Amino acid sequence: MPVDEPHRIVCRLDELLSERGMTLTALAEQIGVTIVNLSVLKNQRAKAVRFSTLTAICQALDCQPGDLFVLGD
Secondary structure (H helix, E strand, C coil): CCCCCCCCEEECHHHHHHHHCCCHHHHHHHHCCCHHHHHHHHCCCCCCCCHHHHHHHHHHHCCCHHHHEEECC
């Protein structure tokens, strides 16, 4: 796949937040990341994610990276 093609990684942040009864605002406050940055991730617009951010999200949501990201069609 050429680099300029859209990626197929889908972020399930919205689903995980819903399952846990947590808001994006609460998650942002808990992990120290702006709502805007989490929103970019949640809305499939992120081109990258830092491992430190991924670790913080997974700890806060008690999940694994594979729960947060899946390969889409």
